[in-house]
Each structure stands twice: as C-alpha cells, then as structure tokens.
Amino acid sequence: MTEEAELVLTLDDPPVTDSNRAIKDITCGVISGIAQVFVSQPFDITKVRLQSAKPGEYSSVIDVISKLIKNEGPLAFYKGTLTPLIGIGACVSIQFGVNEFMKRSFNSMNGKDGLITNQQFFMCGMASGFANGFLASPIEHVRIRLQTQKGNAGATKPEFNGPLSVIKKLYGNGGTKLIFKGLGPTLIRESFGMGSYFMTFEMLVKNEMVNRKIERSQIESWKLCLFGGLAGYAMWLTVYPIDVIKSTLQTDNYLKPQLKNSIDASKAILKQNGYKGFFKGFTPAILRAAPVNAATFLAFELSMRAIG
Template identity: 45%
Template structure:
C-alpha cells in the first residue's frame, strides 16, 4: 500500500486510534453494504417471503434495481465510520490502561501482551460505549434499507419522523439488545483478533508494524466470524424492534423480552438465526477490509504521534 508523506505535524495517540478506526469503518461499509441489505431483508421479511439469500438478492434486483444494494449507504458510511472509530479508540485506550496496570503490578510484564480476559473486557467496553451511537445509526439505516415505498427522503428526515412520532427515546429503540450484542460481540471480536496477533508476534519475534498485511486480512476475517457467531441472536431482536412501528401505540413488541418471546413463538429457535448466511458470507470480507485499513492507517500515522 502507498505510504503517507513524511510527518509535518503531531497528533495524540488517541487521535491516531480514532482516525485509524474511521478508515476501518469506511472500508467496512464499502465492502459489506450489499450483503448487509440482504441480511436485513431476510431478518425482517415475513416467513416465506424469500427462499434464501440468493432469492432475496434476485428479488431485490428485479423489484428495486441493482442500486437497492446501496440503499441507506450514506448513514452507515458516516455512522459506521464514527462507530468503528469509537470502538478502536476505546479499545486501544483500555489496552494501554490494562498494560500499565500489569506493569505496575509486575515490572516484568511491561510491554507484554494482555490476558484473554483483559482483551475481552477491553473489547466489551468499546462495544458498550459504541452502542449509544450504533443504536440510532443502525435504526435509521435499517428503516431506509427496508422501505419499499418512499416513506423517508433520507437520514435526517427519518430521524426527524422517529422523534416526532415517539419522542427522543424513539431514536434509541432496541438499545438493550444493542448493548448485549455490542458488549459481548465486540469482546469476542477484539479478543480473537488480538490473541491471533499476539501469538504471531510471539512466534516470529516481529513487531506489529512488521506484520505482513495478509495476516490482518486473515485475522480480521476470523474475528468477523467470531463476532457474529457469538452475538447474532441479539442482532435479530434489535433489528425486529427497530423495524417495528414508529408510533408506540402501533408497535407489535412491548420490549426486548416480548420481542424475543414472539420470535421464538412464531419461528422457534431458528428464528434467532434468520439471515445468518449472508452475514457469515459478508463478515470475512468486511472485517478483513476493516482491520487491513486500520493497521495500514495506524502504521502510517505512528510517525505523527506524540508519545
């Protein structure tokens, strides 16, 4: 990949983490958006609407045209960039805090890798922090993705109509399953990636900046599978709640538990895994792109950092 020009300014380490995360978020959306549309349609359509992922994609093209795969892209392009920057910013900060605590407890641990538990907790903290941005962003994106007729003219119109119909709290519809998905999912996500990186560096004796890009691709793909296999049922509940009626009086679901009960009652345990196939197909590609972009940006921004 191309290198950035020689340093002419200085940035903080936190700024580097946030900028790197933003690059990763943009890459994630551009690579993963088409399959995300298919996932959301499969999650929210009535039982029997589609026979599978291929049928859903075929009907999308037939009924709405190829551009339907990028419906609502502006929201995730901006929103996911922000979300991933928060995730990586908080995660890297937590890593530094845990590292400092380890070194204070035992000087021999200075510069050593973190434990699996610490990596999970750092990732969970990143996910929980991000939830309060991800929840509203994803609700707007999903409502734009699933509209068959033009109810919303764009992200701002969608947000305005949600708030007008159900108050400011309406924009946080589905926040409980979002917190569960992001907390546990991001814990598994970052634990998987960082564990694999730590094992590679310990085996090869290389520094992180010397790690070949192909490992960011492979480890990112594995982490993408880990997050969805660990947290997908929470995503189903979140999506169903976020596509429920905007007006509280017209909603099918009273809350998170009621939504989960109704999903189980209507479709059994399998109802919590609808749309998993396109998600698992998308995850390796979008998360490989995420970590490849993050590692590239972090490597090139490092000379600008004030330690």
C-alpha cells in the same frame, strides 16, 4: 519479564507519551469504518431483509438478491449508505479508540509482569463495544428503516426520503425513546460481540509476534486480513441471536408499535419462526464476516503504520 513479554510490550503499542495518540487512533478508526461500510453494505441489507421478512416472503439469500435487483435495481444494495458512512466511521473510531486506550491502560497496569492477557483483551473489547452501543443503536435504527422500505425502483413514493426524514418521523411519533428503540440488545450485542472480536484479533497478533519474534508492523497484510476475518466470525457466532432481536424491534411498526422490549421481540420471533427465527439472515452475516472485518482491520493497521 520473559523475552517474549518484553518484545510485545515494547513493540505492540505506540508510546503512551504520544500526546496525539487518541487523535491518531480515532482517525485510523474512521478510515477503517469507511472501508467497512463499502464492503459490508450489500451483505447487510440482505441480512436485514431476511431478518425482518414475514414467513414465506423469501425462500433464500439468492431470492432476496434477485428480488432486490428485479424490483428495486442494483443500487438498492446501497440503500441507507449515507447513514452508516457517516455513522459507522464514528462508531468504528469509538471501537478502536476505546480498545487502544484500554490496551495501553492494561499495559501500564501490568507493568513488567507480563503480556496483556486474553481476558484483558476481552475486557478492552467489551468497553469499546459498550461505549459504541449508544451511538450504534440510533444509527442502525435509521439505516434499517431505510433498508426495509420497499418499492418498484421509484414507481412508488418512498415513506422516507433519507436519514433526516426517518429521524423526523421517528421523533414525531415517539420522541427520543423511539429513536433509541433497541438500545438494550444493542448494548449487549456490542459488549459481548466486541469482546470476542478484539480478543480474537489481538490474541492472534500476539501469538504471531511471540512465535516469530517480529514487530507488529512486520505482520503481512494477508495475515492481518485472515485474523480480521476470524475475529468477525468470533463476533457473529457469539451474539447473532441478539442482533435478530434488535432488528425485530427496530423494524416494528413505528406508528402503531406492537413490541415494547426484547422479551416481546423474542416472543414474536418464536411465534413466527420458532427457534430457527433467531438465526434468520445468518448466512449473509457469516459470509460477510470475513471480507468486511478483513478490510476493517487491514485499513486500521495500515493506517496506524502510516500515521505512526
């Protein structure tokens, strides 16, 4: 085994023998998820409004922002926050928990033969994304319903009073199947997106450790933020059109659905906006990628260092 491999295998991950490792991973994931929500929510509602808008409704990102503030007030940027605050904490804990478990599994499998490969990092991320997709799909559906309901800052009675109201109405009109509408594209997005996401971050961390011959805990916070931001770019550049398809399905009229599946959603996007429609809302998504994922990875890494 090379000196570089020994360094990373020895210092990269906490001991497998730690009986509380899974609990620690999940706890750090929850902390990073909370950080992610507060940074991402204004970007996310802007993205969703653009993705679900009718042709000509908004002319740009600035137009969305100005209309939100004018018609619904500044707090509109945090519509539907309760759902992701609870749900994304759980989602991110699954993502990081499964990813860390898979990394330790590959470490054990590789033994003294060498480092975890980039392909294995991608597989770790895919596993974490697939596991998370089953939880992310209904959570995002509820959040999107809240984010896309419009009104003049309380002048009109909202269709949904909160997450439970959304769940009740969706279930009443279509049962569990309607609540999980968009599960297919969510699983695809999460699997390939998280594969690119975690592979990019871990690849950069490994490179830093090997080149500088330092421990993971010695990597500066600003570099963790940089690596997290680049991981966010990698994710969205990999799967963004899939996210548009998912959002289109989840903003379909739930009382009289017009879209049965991803093929129907794709046809609707093409009909309304052409191929450009698959990149509606891309600007706020890519703008948020750096700060949101910088905060996510920084919170996770610092929590891991603190907990041990």
